[in-house]
Amino acid sequence: MSIDARDASATGPAKSRQQAALMAEQIAHELEEDIAIGLLHPRERLVEDSLMDRFDVKRHVVRSALATLETRGAVERRANVGALVRSFTAQDVRDLYDVRELLEAACARAIVEPVSAADLQPVEDALHAHEDAVERRDRRAALRANLAFHDALYDLSPNRILVEAVRRHARMASPIRSITVVNDHLLLRARDEHRAMVQALVDGDTEELVQVCALHLQPSRDAYLNLLGVQHQPLGQ
Numbered sequence: 001m002s003i004d005a006r007d008a009s010a011t012g013p014a015k016s017r018q019q020a021a022l023m024a025e026q027i028a029h030e031l032e033e034d035i036a037i038g039l040l041h042p043r044e045r046l047v048e049d050s051l052m053d054r055f056d057v058k059r060h061v062v063r064s065a066l067a068t069l070e071t072r073g074a075v076e077r078r079a080n081v082g083a084l085v086r087s088f089t090a091q092d093v094r095d096l097y098d099v100r101e102l103l104e105a106a107c108a109r110a111i112v113e114p115v116s117a118a119d120l121q122p123v124e125d126a127l128h129a130h131e132d133a134v135e136r137r138d139r140r141a142a143l144r145a146n147l148a149f150h151d152a153l154y155d156l157s158p159n160r161i162l163v164e165a166v167r168r169h170a171r172m173a174s175p176i177r178s179i180t181v182v183n184d185h186l187l188l189r190a191r192d193e194h195r196a197m198v199q200a201l202v203d204g205d206t207e208e209l210v211q212v213c214a215l216h217l218q219p220s221r222d223a224y225l226n227l228l229g230v231q232h233q234p235l236g237q
Helices: 013-035 048-055 059-072 090-110 118-136 140-156 160-173 174-181 182-204 206-227
Strands: 073-076 080-084
Touching: 013 048, 013 059, 013 140, 048 059, 048 182, 059 073, 059 080, 059 140, 059 160, 073 160, 073 206, 090 206, 118 140, 118 182, 140 160, 140 174, 140 182, 174 182, 174 206
Parallel strands: none
Antiparallel strands: 073 080
16 A cells, blocks of 8 residues: 655645654554454564555654554564564453453443434444445455444443443454454354344343343454464353
8 A cells, every 4th residue: 555645845844743643543554454354463573664665654654553553452562573463372362352241241231222223323334334245255344344333333332431442452352353354154153143233232132232242252262262272261260
């Protein structure tokens, strides 16, 4: 991707900094997608010179993008190595997904029933976009639609701090989710679980929604643990 840097000389240093920040965010977003769909793998180095060439930007923009990804938990830095796609220990995975389950259950329970047709429409639109992407086996489009679906779903909760916490921890799991995005069977399972979530909202069945949301987290967690050669231990064991 080549990002249009434009000529900032006529608009001053402040505008130039603003454009650099925007470019860094765009780069962070694209790299985050690459991680989530498995184009970049855990422990893979993110070489600044290569990223400068790929995105046609200066080093400080790349470094800002990598710092953003480090803050979001998708990238880690190691002395004498540089930036790498974050890898997780088995305990890291268990801890992260235990927290995600608690947060997402609380967010689902906070949704006020019944949900109006107007409020439900963005969720249904994202559902259909995800179904279409899965049918076409367009993994990047499926990823984007999946994120849009969950954003719309949890936006139904009135607790904005809780919603932001859900999103932050979901972003941290990008390198873990990448294992399931490339699996056709698990993409179909995700599609069916999205449908079940929407049906639970239509029915006003909060406990069903909570249960499906919890089940929805399991495939990526278990696939990563399986890759590490271990099994999941339920919360509290």
